[in-house]
Amino acid sequence: MKSIKPGRGPSMKAGIVGIAVAIFGVIWTCAAVSMGAGPLFAMFGIVFVAIAIFDVVYNFKNATGENRYSVYDITEEGEETDPLNERFGAKSTDDDDNAQQRNGKKSKFCPYCGAELSSDFVYCNACGKKIP
Numbered sequence: 001m002k003s004i005k006p007g008r009g010p011s012m013k014a015g016i017v018g019i020a021v022a023i024f025g026v027i028w029t030c031a032a033v034s035m036g037a038g039p040l041f042a043m044f045g046i047v048f049v050a051i052a053i054f055d056v057v058y059n060f061k062n063a064t065g066e067n068r069y070s071v072y073d074i075t076e077e078g079e080e081t082d083p084l085n086e087r088f089g090a091k092s093t094d095d096d097d098n099a100q101q102r103n104g105k106k107s108k109f110c111p112y113c114g115a116e117l118s119s120d121f122v123y124c125n126a127c128g129k130k131i132p
């Protein structure tokens, strides 16, 4: 598994922006309460500030910590499956081979662009031309 980690510079910048957002949230909440806003408005301000503080902690951890949280994990086939891919399409090539062996299907290729096609495709999913 490979990971994409956020840069320390962008994380530091996001952390500083987060502090400004948290300060703004505190001022907003105090102003709203002093103007006689109801508890619902105050609650909104408190949640807003809490999210901003969480963001600040997260970003400063990524800016200064030795181990940054990954933004994306790049996984190899078989390391981790995607439930939506399994459900809606895009089978891995290994699975395709196994499925073809089980079903006795042969894979074919687009005569126009050479892309590999499932045998039940009517149109090429690479170039969009109709398969003869």
Ligand SMILES: [Zn+2]
Pocket: 110, 111, 112, 113, 114, 115, 124, 125, 126, 127, 128, 129
């Ligand atoms: Zn094609």
